[in-house]
Amino acid sequence: MLVKSTIANHRITYPARFQLVAAMNPCRCGQALEPGYACRRGPNERCMAQYGARISGPLLDRIDLRIEVAAVTAADLILPPPAEGSRETALRVAAARGRQTARYDAEGLAAGTTNATCPASLIERVAAPDADGAALIRTAAESMRLTARGFHRTLRVARTLADLDGEPTVRRLHLAEALSYRGRAEKPAS
Incomplete structure (x- = not known):
């Protein structure tokens, strides 16, 4: 991949190879998946869908791994370490x-x-x-x-x-x- 930049009427092309790692909340406030939480913007599912729609389909299509990660609880912190280190x-x-x-x-x-x-x-x-x-x-x-x-x-x-x-x-x-x-x-x- 090449990144092109135009600065002060000069065009420069840089080689680029990168790995994008990103994170986002499930909704504006980040609490839509919390048990018992009711979003004031409407049903949690609708709020999450509206917030997620801010990322375009073509951009999402270029992201290989999209994983929903639940919040870490205190109980999670005392679990034994994973079998594979x-x-x-x-x-x-x-x-x-x-x-x-x-x-x-x-x-x-x-x-x-x-x-x-x-x-x-x-x-x-x-x-x-x-x-x-x-x-x-x-x-x-x-x-x-x-x-x-x-x-x-x-x-x-x-x-x-x-x-x-x-x-x-x-x-x-x-x-x-x-x-x-x-x-x-x-x-x-x-």
């Missing part, structure tokens, strides 16, 4: 990146090519799902009104999930998880 996660991620490097080296692509950066035609091939997964993505593409971009991004995430599991094939399980990261209600791109 940071060190184990880092090893699993490194192994998945190694699988991607080997896959795309074999395809003759530039070093550092990942599932996120490989051509769409190639991701369709290397992330071709099993029969159950193909049926799921076909149904989801219609019901969630996935755009071509949304479809390919879902395949990329599913291929990455399969790589993290050490699986050579994208299965229904991987596609279901990837689709769950598209958000509760997929908005059609406008």
Whole structure:
């Protein structure tokens, strides 16, 4: 990706490769999901929908992972640590990146090519799902009104999930998880 800037009648192009991490509240006040809370702007669902509509469909379509995170409670703070710690996660991620490097080296692509950066035609091939997964993505593409971009991004995430599991094939399980990261209600791109 290239970022173009025009300053004082000069045009400059900068190379850009970044990862966007963002957060937003569910509504203006941020309390719509609190048990027993009634928004004064109307029903909580309507307030949340109006607030969420401030982000355009085309922008949302470019965000691969959208996860709703509940507020942390005091009870959450005393839970035991997760079974997989940071060190184990880092090893699993490194192994998945190694699988991607080997896959795309074999395809003759530039070093550092990942599932996120490989051509769409190639991701369709290397992330071709099993029969159950193909049926799921076909149904989801219609019901969630996935755009071509949304479809390919879902395949990329599913291929990455399969790589993290050490699986050579994208299965229904991987596609279901990837689709769950598209958000509760997929908005059609406008």
